[in-house]
Amino acid sequence: MADMAHFPLRPPVKRSVTIAGHPTSISLExxxxxxxxxxxxxxxxxxxxxxxxxxxxxxxxxxxxNLTSAIRQWLWHDRGEH
Structure with a gap:
């Protein structure tokens, strides 16, 4: 397991993205x-x-x-496909 002392925990950062021409905000760590x-x-x-x-x-x-949760899950599943 990762040593949390060497892995800084930081709060989510909100960014704007555009999906199908519609702006939306996503908060991710x-x-x-x-x-x-x-x-x-x-x-x-x-x-x-x-x-x-x-x-x-x-x-x-x-x-x-929700979209943020979907992104996190997609990234989790994608991690082994590099």
């Missing part, structure tokens, strides 16, 4: 923003496009978590 930016770079997508893709997957899933 910096570690999730870093992971989202890395995933977008790996997929050669802008952050907005990746968030939109995750949002479509979330809506298709049926049992809808």
């Amino acid at each position: 910096p570690v999730f923003w870093d992971a989202l930016e890395a995933a977008a770079a790996r997929l050669n997508l802008p952050i907005n496009a990746l968030v939109a893709r995750i949002d479509v997957e979330r809506m298709e899933a049926g049992n809808l978590p």
Whole structure:
């Protein structure tokens, strides 16, 4: 298990993204923003496009978590696909 003394816990950061032409705010902890930016770079997508893709997957899933939760879960499942 990670030593929390070497892993700084930081509060969520709110950022604006645009999904299908609609601005929305997402609050994620910096570690999730870093992971989202890395995933977008790996997929050669802008952050907005990746968030939109995750949002479509979330809506298709049926049992809808909120978008922030969907992003965290997507990142958790994506972590092994590098």
